[in-house]
Amino acid sequence: MREIRFDRFGGSEVLTLHSDAPTPEPGPDEVLVRVSYVGLNPLDYKIRDGSSGRAEDLGLPAGTGREMAGTVLGAGSALDDAELGSRGLTAGTRVFGMRAPADSRGVAAEIIAIGADELAPIPDEIPEEDLPRWAGLALVGLTAIATIEDTARIAPGQTVLVHGGSGGVGQLLIPMALEAGAAQVWATGRAANADRIRDLGATPIAYDTEDWQAEILRETDDRGVDVVLDTHYHSTFLPSLDIVAENGLVVTLPTLADLTPAHERGVEARVPRIRPGRDRLDRLVQGIRAGRYPLEVSQVLPLAEIAQAHRLLEDGHTRGKLVLDAGA
Ligand SMILES: NC(=O)c1ccc[n+]([C@@H]2O[C@H](COP(=O)([O-])OP(=O)(O)OC[C@H]3O[C@@H](n4cnc5c(N)ncnc54)[C@H](OP(=O)(O)O)[C@@H]3O)[C@@H](O)[C@H]2O)c1
Known part of the structure; x- marks a missing residue:
């Protein structure tokens, strides 16, 4: 079967397509899945170039990719038909999910073994x-x-600024902040993405044509916003400290973000941590079904074009999601 691997940390050129990889054996609590599509994330290139904390203990050669959709082919010894049935994961079922944080195996392959707990139908x-x-x-x-729930704990009536409102995480932060009762959500992005941000329910601020700090202060009568959800960090974190309201909160997403400047100024700042689990995957299913989370896929590339996909990711201007077609 085909699988993407890399045998050293480096640029996108280290990603290699192998066409003779062995089909994995599922562990006792794992499910064997034929992968249809692989979702890409900035974490993928941070692991590949060695800059992510997750790269520290990674054995090479390694696979790449954290999330996917596919079809169940079989299961490990601890998962009999009754158990698979109760989870809705019998053979032939279409599933989606992501690797548990501690599981460093990739998913960019035609067939993977993955924990049954990390999947939902x-x-x-x-x-x-x-x-x-x-x-x-x-x-x-x-x-x-x-x-939204564990880190920012958005409360009804709060005002929120999302940096990167049309990116992968941003496209879900906007509707989820509104669902949590935010009184108003503003979101930065390039002017080219303003319509998309508006469609998601936020007031767009085009950072490439406007002074977003001035705009926030003007719109909040100099008070600032209660919560900043910063998916970008690099050029947005420090200026955000000037537009967050008194007793406000800055949540920044990159895991290695340095929060010291915020703490030195007495501004609360945190980095969220994913809590995986079937209950939350099922909630995503409900949200997509109800049309509440209109996450967009901007591009689907063949598996063999993974290096090009990583270059696009690294540009930092992905709209919604980039996805690989594992069958193409
Ligand atoms: N802590 C965690 O557990 C966790 C989990 C997932 C992701 N993350 C991190 O969260 C970050 C975002 O992930 P993602 O998947 O949403 O990335 P993404 O899909 O690549 O989106 C990046 C977004 O940033 C925007 N952007 C670029 N420059 C900007 C600027 N100067 N000001 C405002 N926005 C700007 C882009 O919009 P334009 O094209 O309009 O510029 C784009 O929408 C990554 O660093 C990722 O590693 C952390």
Whole structure:
């Protein structure tokens, strides 16, 4: 079977397509899945180039990719038909999910073994052409839930600024912040993405044509916003400290973000941590089904074009999700 691997940390050129990889054996609590599509995330290139904390203990050669959609082929010894049935994961079922944080194996392959706890069934009514979106849902969805509920704990009536509102996580942070009762959500992005941000329910601020800090202060009568959800960090974190309201909170997503400047100024700042689990995957299913989370897939590339996909990711301007077609 085909699988993407890399045998050293480096640029996108280290990603290699192998066409003679062995089919994995599922562990006792694992399910064997034929992968249809692979969702890509900035974490993928941070692991590949060695800059992520997750790269520290990674044995090479390694696989790549954290989330996917596919079809159940079989299961390990601890999962009999009754157990699989109760989980809705019998052979032939279409599923989506992501690797548990501690599981460093990749998913960019034609067949993978993955923990049954990390998967949820895709509803039968979902058409095949919608599967790329499901492949890109789990990681950003679990991140957005953790950000809104566990870390920011958005309360009704709060004002919120999302940096990167049209990115993978941003496209879910906006509707979830509104669902949590935010009184108003603003979101930064390039002017080219303003319509998308508006469609998601936020007031767009085009950082490439406007002074977003001035705009926030003007719109909040100099008070600032209660919560900043910063998916970008690099050029947005420090200036955000000037537009967060008194006793406000800055949540920044990159795991290695340095929060010291915020703490030195007495501003509360945190980084969210994903809590995986079937309950949250099922909530994402309900949200997608109800049309509440219109996560967009901007591009689907063949598995063999993974290096190009990583270059696009590294540009930092992905709209919604980039997805690989594992069958192409
Ligand atoms: N802590 C965790 O558990 C966790 C989990 C998931 C992701 N993350 C991290 O969260 C970050 C975002 O992930 P993602 O999947 O949403 O990335 P993404 O899909 O690549 O989106 C990046 C977004 O950033 C925007 N952007 C670029 N420059 C900007 C600027 N100067 N000001 C405002 N927005 C800007 C882009 O919009 P434009 O094109 O309009 O510029 C794009 O929408 C990554 O660093 C990722 O590693 C952390």
